[in-house]
Amino acid sequence: MDSDLRQRLAAYLEFQRELGVERLRITPSSLAALAPASAATAAPAPALAAAPRRPQTSAASSMPPFHPAPASDPVPSSLRTPAYSPSGSFASAAAPPAAPPADPAAELVHIRADLGDCTRCKLHRLGRRQIVFGAGNPGAELVFVGEGPGADEDLQGLPFVGRAGQLLTDMIQKGMGLDRAAVYICNVVKCRPPQNRTPESDECAACSPFLRRQLLAIRPKLIIALGACAAQNLLAFKGSLASVRGRLHPLELDGWNTQLLITYHPAYLLRDPSQKREAWKDLQIAMRFLGLPRA
Ligand code: SF4
Secondary structure, eight states, X not given: OOHHHHHHHHHHHHHHHHTTOOOOOOOHHHHHHHSOHHHHXXXXXXXXXXXXXXXXXXXXXXXOOOOOOOSSOOSOGGGBOOOOOOOSTTOOOSOOOOOOOSOHHHHHHHHHHHHOSOOSSGGGGTTOSSOOOOEEOTTOSEEEEESOOOHHHHHHTSSSOSHHHHHHHHIIIIITOOXXXXXXXXXXXXXXXXXXXXXXXXXXXXXXXXXXXXXXXXXXXXXXXXXXXXXXXXHOOOSOGGGTOSSEEEEEETTXXXXXXXXXXXXXXXXXXXXXXXXXXXXXXXXXXXTOTTO
16 A cells, blocks of 8 residues: 555544544455546546536636536435525525636636625724635635634634634544535635624625525535525524534525535534534535535
């Protein structure tokens, strides 16, 4: 076994150990799934060969490839909910379906320019250092949405870079086998709430149109909402987070249809590591839906 594969296997086993998994069966196929992307694309498995989902822009072309979902539906109907349109602050304004942008990277730059030095809600005067817009692959098939920046994010101007961000990186890289740069990560609100409190409804209402525009620019196959705030702004449900996680929710935004999966926020998992196994079950649903080799 070469040293790179040994390192990947060690990271994967460490991640599983953190989840509380005590026994794990390692098969030749699970080892193959741990192989680097270059090896995977060289393997005789055309269904998993990397192919861009849309013409790649200069910003997106350097991003790691994503594996296309298989033709057959790998997620059983019991893990899906009926079609749903959001009705909260994120609701569509009954606009006709907009055409996908020809250049998602350029569209994101345009949205960021529209946001400007934003003062649309009170978070702009409650101690933010800078706006944390989002980061990652403009052509991503998977987007993670959190609630808002924390202290580290506010300092660096990037989403999920503190302890919770490290856990999210582990979930993406060690768990799902993806490079973090292959996905896109953003938040409902782009400015840090004071003392890391949950964003308030007026703040979410002011900022979520920009999240909607980000999602419509990227048009991922799957959105993963991290925690109750992101889930409620995307799905506008009543009840506990536990009642809506663990299955796919069809989501329609301005005539564009995608899927939403809800799981725990990494900061919550740091406070209650016993829930990591549940989060891992959610990620496995995402991996099956996206046709990732480790699913
Ligand atoms: S949270 Fe959003 S709406 Fe509020 S000031 Fe920041 S960028 Fe503007």
